[in-house]
Amino acid sequence: MAELPNFEVVGPDDAPLVVVLGGISASRHVAAHSADPAPGWWEEIVGPGRAIDTDRLRVLSIDYLDGGRGSDGRPKRTVSTRDQADAIARVLSEIAVLRAHAFVGASYGGMVALAFGATYPARARQLVVISAPHEPHPMSTALRALQRRIVQLGIDTGEATEALAIARGLAMTTYRSAREFGERFDADPIERTANDAIFPVEGYLRHHGEKFAATWTPHRFLALSLSADLHRIDPAAIRAPTLLIAAQGDAIVPGEQMAALSARLVAPHQLVELPTKCGHDAFLTEPEALGRLLRTSLATTRLS
Numbered sequence: 001m002a003e004l005p006n007f008e009v010v011g012p013d014d015a016p017l018v019v020v021l022g023g024i025s026a027s028r029h030v031a032a033h034s035a036d037p038a039p040g041w042w043e044e045i046v047g048p049g050r051a052i053d054t055d056r057l058r059v060l061s062i063d064y065l066d067g068g069r070g071s072d073g074r075p076k077r078t079v080s081t082r083d084q085a086d087a088i089a090r091v092l093s094e095i096a097v098l099r100a101h102a103f104v105g106a107s108y109g110g111m112v113a114l115a116f117g118a119t120y121p122a123r124a125r126q127l128v129v130i131s132a133p134h135e136p137h138p139m140s141t142a143l144r145a146l147q148r149r150i151v152q153l154g155i156d157t158g159e160a161t162e163a164l165a166i167a168r169g170l171a172m173t174t175y176r177s178a179r180e181f182g183e184r185f186d187a188d189p190i191e192r193t194a195n196d197a198i199f200p201v202e203g204y205l206r207h208h209g210e211k212f213a214a215t216w217t218p219h220r221f222l223a224l225s226l227s228a229d230l231h232r233i234d235p236a237a238i239r240a241p242t243l244l245i246a247a248q249g250d251a252i253v254p255g256e257q258m259a260a261l262s263a264r265l266v267a268p269h270q271l272v273e274l275p276t277k278c279g280h281d282a283f284l285t286e287p288e289a290l291g292r293l294l295r296t297s298l299a300t301t302r303l304s
Contacts, residue, residue, distance in 0.1 A: 008061055011058035019116075030046045045287055051292075064108075069219040075226075101298070131280055133257045133260075140229075160218045187199075
């Protein structure tokens with residue numbers, strides 16, 4: 001029997017169901033609720049009275065499949081965005097939902113939303129795809145490939161946790177924009193020695209890298225990073241109305257790539273740009289602007 005992922009459902013049992021997925025670091029816990037009051041990863045978007053309103057919508061999310069850990073510390077097997085889409089379909093069947101009202105996916109979750117739309121065209125009334133392409137950009141693959149090599153080197157040398165922190169720090173430089181870094185950090189070093197220097201931005205990268213490495217495993221990072229680079233879907237296979245949201249200045253999924261996806265969709269669709277100085281992470285940093293787009297989209301099933 002196929003694997004059923006860990007999942008969480010929040011909201012009224014009889015409400016329309018919305019699938020919500022985020023980046024590779026997102027979990028099934030999207031927002032706080034009575035059974036688990038800890039803050040979720042999309043707290044400003046999902047919850048009572050918010051853009052994805054859990055008073056009137058039922059929200060489903062999962063923990064991504066990661067291929068399992070092999071004896072060498074690497075994944076046992078590759079996982080694809082299609083595998084994640086299949087997992088979502090199994091959960092929908094498990095909870096007796098034939099068709100989701102919407103599938104909202106950001107970053108890697110947007111890739112899964114596209115895979116779901118192409119594979120199960122009758123099981124979602126609409127898709128909202130935020131900063132996610134139909135295939136990876138070669139520059140993004142180049143950066144992720146280097147991150148994986150860092151982690152693999154760490155596994156081989158017994159420094160996997162430190163390697164994972166460095167890889168995540170490198171990833172943070174792509175999740176945010178040069179403009180934001182330029183406004184946020186001073187260029188001058190904060191500490192100098194005879195043969196080295198420490199710069200303000202380093203503390204930010206180290207903090208996020210170590211925070212990530214403290215809760216993640218190398219095999220999971222390797223599996224989901226590679227999954228993003230193996231992602232391929234045929235936009236023409238999607239039949240549900242689709243809202244595409246491109247983040248301004250996104251270094252991982254450039255605007256022209258989202259435009260190329262839009263050009264290949266045959267289903268009713270709309271492409272909008274989300275104004276931001278933060279780049280790819282705009283789905284986390286721009287809740288007001290993104291919330292307005294989501295409220296409008298979730299109130300309709302037809303896009304022009």
